[in-house]
Amino acid sequence: MAEDSRVVYGGGAAEISCSLAVSRAADKLSSLEQYSFRGFADALEAVPLALAENSGLSPIESLSEIKARQASENNPNLGIDCMGRGSNDMKAMNVIESLHSKKQQIALATQLVKMILKIDDVRSPADSIE
DSSP states (O other), rough: OOOOOOOETTTTHHHHHHHHHHHHHHHOOOSSSSHHHHHHHHHHHHHHHHHHHHHTHHHHHHHHHHHHHHHHHTTTOOOOTTTTTOOOOOTTOOOOOHHHHHHHHHHHHHHHHHHHHHHHHHGGGGGGGG
C-alpha cells in the first residue's frame, strides 16, 4: 500500500482557503443551492475561529484579517498565529497537517451534518404534540 505523504498547512489555513473557494463557487450559483455552499463555507471557518479564540486572540478579527490577506495576497498558506510569533505564514513556520487526515476530518464532519439533517427531515409536526 502506497502512503500519501502530501501535506496541507495548518493554523486553519487550509480551512480558510477552502472557505474562500466554496464562497467563490456560491457566487456563481443562482439557485437555492448557493445557500448550502455559503453554509458550508461558514462551517469551514469554525476551525480557525476556535484556534484564534483558544489562543487568546480576537476570533472574528483574526479570521477577517487572514481571509482578507489570503484573498488579496493569493496566499493559501496564511493561518492563525497561535504561538504569537508575528507571522501568519504557516509554510514559513512549518505548521503542517497530513492531507489524508484533513480530507477525513472534512468528510466525517460532512457525513455528521447529513445525518443530522436526515433526522430532522424524519421528524414531523405531529411528533411534537403530546
